[in-house]
Amino acid sequence: MNWLRSLLLPAQGSAYASEYDTLFLFITLLSAFFFLLIAATAGWFVWRYRRAREQAPTSMVTQSLALELTWTLIPLAIVMGIFFWSLNQYVGASVAPGDAMEIQVTAKKWLWAFEYQNGTRTVNEVHIPVGKPVKFVMSSEDVIHSFFVPSMRLKQDVLPNRYTELWFTPTTTGMHTLLCAEYCGRSHSDMLGKIWVDDDATFQKWLEEGDESTRTMPLKELGKMLYESRGCSTCHSIDGTRGDGPSLRNVFAHDIKLADGKTVIADANYIRESILEPQAKIVLGYEPIMPTFQGLLREREILALIEFIRSLN
Amino acid sequence: MAEGTNYLTETRGLKSWLFTVDHKRIGVMYFWSIMTALFLGGVFAMLVRIELLTPRQTIMSAETYNRMFTLHGAVMVFLVLIPSIAATLGNFVLPLMLGAKDVAFPRLNLASYWIYVAGALFGLYSMIAGGIETGWTFYTPYSTSAGGGVTPMVLAAFILGFSSIFTGINFIATIHKLRAPGLTWFKMPLFVWGMYATSIIQVLATPILGITLILLLMERMFQIGIFDARLGGDPLLFQHFFWFYSHPVVYIMILPGMAIMSEVIPVFSRKTIFGYKAIAFSSIAIAVVGFFVWGHHMFVSGQSPLAGAIFSFLTFLVAIPSAIKVFNWLATMYKGSISLEAPMLYAISFLLLFAIGGLTGLFLGSIATDVHLHDTYFVVAHFHFVMFGGTVIAFLAGIHYWWPKMFGRMYSEKWARVSAVLVFVGFNLTFIPQFIMGSRGMPRRYYNYLPQFQPMHVASTIGSWVLGLGFLIMAGYLFASLRKPYDAPSNPWGGATLEWETASPPITHNFETTPAVTHGPYDYAALRSDA
Numbered sequence: 127m128n129w130l131r132s133l134l135l136p137a138q139g140s141a142y143a144s145e146y147d148t149l150f151l152f153i154t155l156l157s158a159f160f161f162l163l164i165a166a167t168a169g170w171f172v173w174r175y176r177r178a179r180e181q182a183p184t185s186m187v188t189q190s191l192a193l194e195l196t197w198t199l200i201p202l203a204i205v206m207g208i209f210f211w212s213l214n215q216y217v218g219a220s221v222a223p224g225d226a227m228e229i230q231v232t233a234k235k236w237l238w239a240f241e242y243q244n245g246t247r248t249v250n251e252v253h254i255p256v257g258k259p260v261k262f263v264m265s266s267e268d269v270i271h272s273f274f275v276p277s278m279r280l281k282q283d284v285l286p287n288r289y290t291e292l293w294f295t296p297t298t299t300g301m302h303t304l305l306c307a308e309y310c311g312r313s314h315s316d317m318l319g320k321i322w323v324d325d326d327a328t329f330q331k332w333l334e335e336g337d338e339s340t341r342t343m344p345l346k347e348l349g350k351m352l353y354e355s356r357g358c359s360t361c362h363s364i365d366g367t368r369g370d371g372p373s374l375r376n377v378f379a380h381d382i383k384l385a386d387g388k389t390v391i392a393d394a395n396y397i398r399e400s401i402l403e404p405q406a407k408i409v410l411g412y413e414p415i416m417p418t419f420q421g422l423l424r425e426r427e428i429l430a431l432i433e434f435i436r437s438l439n
Numbered sequence: 440m441a442e443g444t445n446y447l448t449e450t451r452g453l454k455s456w457l458f459t460v461d462h463k464r465i466g467v468m469y470f471w472s473i474m475t476a477l478f479l480g481g482v483f484a485m486l487v488r489i490e491l492l493t494p495r496q497t498i499m500s501a502e503t504y505n506r507m508f509t510l511h512g513a514v515m516v517f518l519v520l521i522p523s524i525a526a527t528l529g530n531f532v533l534p535l536m537l538g539a540k541d542v543a544f545p546r547l548n549l550a551s552y553w554i555y556v557a558g559a560l561f562g563l564y565s566m567i568a569g570g571i572e573t574g575w576t577f578y579t580p581y582s583t584s585a586g587g588g589v590t591p592m593v594l595a596a597f598i599l600g601f602s603s604i605f606t607g608i609n610f611i612a613t614i615h616k617l618r619a620p621g622l623t624w625f626k627m628p629l630f631v632w633g634m635y636a637t638s639i640i641q642v643l644a645t646p647i648l649g650i651t652l653i654l655l656l657m658e659r660m661f662q663i664g665i666f667d668a669r670l671g672g673d674p675l676l677f678q679h680f681f682w683f684y685s686h687p688v689v690y691i692m693i694l695p696g697m698a699i700m701s702e703v704i705p706v707f708s709r710k711t712i713f714g715y716k717a718i719a720f721s722s723i724a725i726a727v728v729g730f731f732v733w734g735h736h737m738f739v740s741g742q743s744p745l746a747g748a749i750f751s752f753l754t755f756l757v758a759i760p761s762a763i764k765v766f767n768w769l770a771t772m773y774k775g776s777i778s779l780e781a782p783m784l785y786a787i788s789f790l791l792l793f794a795i796g797g798l799t800g801l802f803l804g805s806i807a808t809d810v811h812l813h814d815t816y817f818v819v820a821h822f823h824f825v826m827f828g829g830t831v832i833a834f835l836a837g838i839h840y841w842w843p844k845m846f847g848r849m850y851s852e853k854w855a856r857v858s859a860v861l862v863f864v865g866f867n868l869t870f871i872p873q874f875i876m877g878s879r880g881m882p883r884r885y886y887n888y889l890p891q892f893q894p895m896h897v898a899s900t901i902g903s904w905v906l907g908l909g910f911l912i913m914a915g916y917l918f919a920s921l922r923k924p925y926d927a928p929s930n931p932w933g934g935a936t937l938e939w940e941t942a943s944p945p946i947t948h949n950f951e952t953t954p955a956v957t958h959g960p961y962d963y964a965a966l967r968s969d970a
Contacts, residue, residue, distance in 0.1 A: 276880025283739050
């Protein structure tokens with residue numbers, strides 16, 4: 127059955143995923159059986175009772191209570207079996223253990239922001255320790271999004287007016303893809319994130335000190351990495367094409383026309399302000415839709431982004 | 440073979456059509472209108488598939504792509520699937536099957552057609568009024584904050600609802616009051632039972648959609664604070680309202696398809712339908728239980744787990760009547776005398792595709808498995824197997840079955856078979872890869888996608904071309920048949936229902952004299968002894 131599992135389902139990231147796959151494959155085989163039964167019966171009848179001559183007599187049977195009961199009760203019993211199996215699994219996966227590590231998630235067009243209990247904040251990337259239950263407590267700042275981690279077989283909508291939760295215990299280290307599964311507009315399909323499952327020591331080090339690379343990488347390179355990983359590239363191009371936000375090419379130190387008629391020079395302070403308070407100065411011809419990155423970037427990371435934008439001239 | 444006049448030739452000129460109260464002409468006008476909408480919706484679908492050939496931009500921007508899939512969904516659901524079988528074949532055939540001269544309220548019938556056209560034009564107007572990119576589901580708060588085209592499209596769906604309600608009222612009254620002498624309820628063809636169940640849902644569920652859409656418009660225009668969280672509203676409430684209509688609407692679409700199956704299979708097997716009452720009552724059971732399963736669209740929405748469990752349970756219950764029908768159709772073929780003309784080819788296609796559609800529903804009704812599959816291509820493939828593999832394929836079976844009656848001509852059987860096979864193969868090639876993509880984690884409504892999914896997207900797009908070719912060939916031989924003189928006999932397939940007792944095409948008043956019901960709707964032995 128392994129070949130079927132790896133054909134139909136993504137890699138397993140938790141014990142729940144493997145339970146899930148068992149139920150999934152059971153329904154698959156059951157469906158395949160009934161499909162073949164229907165197809166073979168239809169095929170056999172079409173061939174066996176094909177019309178040989180116009181006036182061929184046909185059977186006069188019109189009903190059978192025994193048959194009707196058979197094909198009502200057997201499917202009923204089977205679907206009730208699936209119902210209880212599935213419900214049992216669902217209930218087990220619904221309640222997070224009390225000692226689960228909590229991470230706050232804020233979804234907005236079009237990024238995922240994470241906040242740890244110690245105040246560490248990240249965007250579109252989250253690190254968690256292997257083998258420990260993690261609970262994401264989620265809300266949205268605008269429309270409905272949906273937190274979807276295929277390797278965990280879990281998904282939960284994220285709403286603007288309430289908290290929703292999703293938890294799992296990862297069992298394999300490495301990167302797991304996070305996708306937005308509820309349609310949320312133009313860049314819905316770019317609203318992706320990475321969930322890094324680390325061994326405990328690596329995770330603790332990361333939580334205290336941040337990424338090794340963030341501290342040592344040259345500014346320009348770090349800026350480029352952040353531009354791609356923190357959601358900037360969703361709206362701002364670096365080749366001059368127009369997106370939801372202005373392109374970053376040939377911006378630095380150039381005159382910028384604002385929506386209120388003024389003109390400013392895009393110096394380091396202007397770019398810093400645009401990242402932290404995006405609504406303060408709106409570029410002419412664009413909508414004020416950029417979310418603030420206040421608290422989501424370290425000081426060195428802001429410097430790195432400014433350096434990266436400067437390099438695009 | 441009609442001598443003299445028939446309903447097509449009795450009066451001439453555009454006005455004689457636009458202001459006709461003849462159910463057959465209204466059915467034919469619906470037919471061409473819905474075929475136009477099907478063509479448009481199909482073009483949108485092909486463009487969506489071409490865009491998905493590559494993981495990044497192929498031929499259109501993200502914004503255009505989002506508008507394309509919204510238009511595809513809205514056009515196919517509101518302009519094609521909901522009215523398709525009931526408004527065209529139902530209008531044309533139902534009074535004939537009952538031995539009636541027309542429907543109970545002929546003017547209301549014409550009004551329902553004009554309302555359909557008005558709604559359709561409003562919907563198309565949304566394309567130039569700023570475009571609509573909310574998806575056909577109009578989820579709040581996205582739809583309350585999105586741009587210009589939402590208002591006309593929502594109004595269009597609201598208007599189209601009345602067309603649907605009028606047709607439903609008309610059919611219910613017609614079935615109750617206009618049956619020919621001797622045509623008791625259990626002598627009615629099962630097509631009529633299917634139409635009856637459909638009409639009940641249309642009349643009971645559609646007003647809910649109307650109310651929901653009006654609330655949505657009021658939220659957009661006056662910010663009344665019912666769905667928008669910023670104004671104190673609840674976005675989940677919209678989903679409840681929306682699916683309270685939009686799940687029953689699935690049965691508005693599929694019950695007429697099942698109704699056609701219950702005609703075509705016995706006729707082409709020359710055998711009395713097996714389990715008449717089981718099929719008739721299962722339609723009613725679907726109509727009733729179908730009202731209480733809407734929450735299965737919302738397992739991951741944030742509704743309570745208890746609600747989810749109850750909806751999952753009821754969803755499994757509603758699956759049973761559909762299974763009963765499939766087994767009864769199979770039993771009908773047992774020891775029959777089966778011929779595989781185009782309508783029967785489509786009926787066999789339906790059996791296979793609908794079986795896949797129904798069985799993959801098990802994954803989605805089951806609450807744990809749905810969590811992973813919800814809003815992925817698995818769901819997309821599932822509902823296309825039901826809506827296309829079920830409703831559209833049954834519609835095609837019905838068109839091929841009643842074409843000689845409607846237009847008095849036979850089409851090329853050879854090309855019809857070629858087309859049926861292409862449609863079947865193309866459809867499977869398009870949607871089977873989507874099941875696999877979906878369970879592997881490909882979300883729906885994605886413009887860009889992870890490169891690992893490209894091979895399956897390419898296969899799916901190629902499938903859509905095969906499917907498109909099948910439809911092109913179909914358009915070709917159907918149009919070609921209309922250029923011939925009348926050559927259809929009154930009863931080309933050997934059917935035993937009343938519509939085959941009048942000429943092809945029928946006269947304006949359907950029957951020379953009110954027909955007497957002397958044998959059952961599937962009594963082919965009686966037909967043989969007559970001949």
